Amino acid sequence: MSIAANIESLQVDLNPIGVTLVAVSKTKSNEEIMEAYQAGQRLFGENMVQEMVEKYEALPKDIAWHLVGHLQTNKVKYIAPFVSMIQSVDSLKVLKEIDKHAAKHNRTIDCLLQVYIADEGTKFGFDHAELIEMLRSDDFQGLPHIRVRGLMGIATNTDNEKVVKEEFYELKMLFDGIKASFFRKEDTFDTLSMGMSSDYSLAIEKGANMVRLGSTIFGKRVIKHYKNKE
Numbered sequence: 001m002s003i004a005a006n007i008e009s010l011q012v013d014l015n016p017i018g019v020t021l022v023a024v025s026k027t028k029s030n031e032e033i034m035e036a037y038q039a040g041q042r043l044f045g046e047n048m049v050q051e052m053v054e055k056y057e058a059l060p061k062d063i064a065w066h067l068v069g070h071l072q073t074n075k076v077k078y079i080a081p082f083v084s085m086i087q088s089v090d091s092l093k094v095l096k097e098i099d100k101h102a103a104k105h106n107r108t109i110d111c112l113l114q115v116y117i118a119d120e121g122t123k124f125g126f127d128h129a130e131l132i133e134m135l136r137s138d139d140f141q142g143l144p145h146i147r148v149r150g151l152m153g154i155a156t157n158t159d160n161e162k163v164v165k166e167e168f169y170e171l172k173m174l175f176d177g178i179k180a181s182f183f184r185k186e187d188t189f190d191t192l193s194m195g196m197s198s199d200y201s202l203a204i205e206k207g208a209n210m211v212r213l214g215s216t217i218f219g220k221r222v223i224k225h226y227k228n229k230e
């Protein structure tokens with residue numbers, strides 16, 4: 001199917017059940033993104049700051065850009081003027097930096113706190129204890145230019161559905177608990193971003209209301225760098 005047809009059929013499935021589609025366009029060309037845009041998609045996700053800035057500059061200004069990849073503090077300044085949401089906040093340090101640069105641009109930047117749920121060693125994100133400690137801290141209370149909209153998680157990359165479902169279930173429970181404990185009065189703590197191309201149906205079943213899909217929309221990404229086999 002074409003990119004446009006993929007977008008249309010996903011929107012038909014996801015809109016009625018209140019699930020927001022982030023089209024993850026990393027490594028994809030402006031032409032491919034425009035094909036999704038022409039089909040009505042306005043929300044795109046990128047995982048690299050530089051790539052996102054270049055696409056922001058070249059493409060229509062009514063696109064909402066979500067950062068879904070790890071953010072280094074020294075790169076916050078490049079996206080602060082325009083980024084719509086940062087889904088990959090994984091430390092108080094980066095949150096403070098986002099607050100600082102958002103203030104310079106008179107903005108409030110929406111953020112998701114990334115939680116480590118996968119059974120893998122290399123993924124970014126808070127663990128439960130760290131997350132709660134940060135939410136309780138005075139430092140966290142004093143950040144007027146960020147607005148925490150919810151949580152984001154990436155499940156283990158495995159064919160074992162049971163493992164993936166458990167991880168999504170765990171994140172949904174954490175989301176509900178954190179909402180009740182820390183954001184009871186804030187209607188804007190409303191976003192649970194979990195699920196990628198391989199596991200988004202399971203994520204929705206477990207309570208996701210935002211999914212991040214790349215290859216389902218745009219086709220497989222070409223691996224640009226690989227080891228020489230010789």
Ligand SMILES: *Cc1c(COP(=O)(O)O)cnc(C)c1O
Nearest residue numbers: 024047068196197212213214215
């Ligand atoms: C690349 C990426 C996605 C999309 O991955 P697909 O498997 O192509 O759907 C989703 N979330 C994050 C954080 C990513 O880096």
